[in-house]
Amino acid sequence: MSGRFFNQVAVVTGGSTGIGFAIAQALLAEGAKRVYLTGRSAASLDNAVATLGERAVAVVSDVSRQADLDALKTLVQQRDGQLDMVFANAGICEKNPVGETSEASYYTMFDINVKGVFFTVQTLLPLLKDGAAIVLTASICSSNGMEGLSLYNASKAAVRSFARTWANELKGRKIRSNVLSPGFTRTPLMDNGLKMDETQIQALTEHVSAIVPLGYMASPDEIATSALFLASNDARYVNGVELMVDGGLSQI
Incomplete structure (x- = not known):
């Protein structure tokens, strides 16, 4: 590895599994x-x-709770003082067919995916060094109308x-400030x-392979490699963009 982030300090929300974990590991x-x-x-984080x-x-921190974000800020400030980058990655994805969606589902989705991103950045902003990087995880769904995911799609557009x-x-x-989609x-x-279930995931895998x-x-x-690019000095003149990392799907 190149050592691009030598001696730097980062926060990765939603970092215990999936893309967040891969970002942290990289x-x-x-x-x-x-x-x-x-x-x-706590169990996933410990693993x-x-x-x-x-x-x-x-x-252990819920991005939809300001008290949890304040505690995170205090911990980082006490231990390291400043941050070089924030990856606001935490989010959920749940189906919500129109006509069958509860008000509670709406608030849950937007509290985590939108409010959580906004207040993560706002809370940690005083700790970010001048010249620091913010990387937000959205989705290619931010610019399409994937069926049954209207709340998720709209939250990622925000x-x-x-x-x-x-x-x-x-x-x-x-x-x-850049977006990884x-x-x-x-x-x-x-x-x-x-x-x-596994059958559905296999069917989706085959569908994705075709499209x-x-x-x-x-x-x-x-x-994660693209997330690190956006946060690195390699992208020092890249600002405000949405980087679609989708194998070319959004381009055809």
């Missing part, structure tokens, strides 16, 4: 001094840290919008959020 492999992982499951090692710090505004609003501090990726969201130009579904590691 950061540490590239020399990060410390990576704070957040999530709602992640057992794999990642002592430079990973598990923080995340994409945040990056545009923050790229402008934080220009005085030279803090870059994965395509079909095999993560626990399929099992835990979308409640897909994606590169011919397969991504792994979290393949998405």
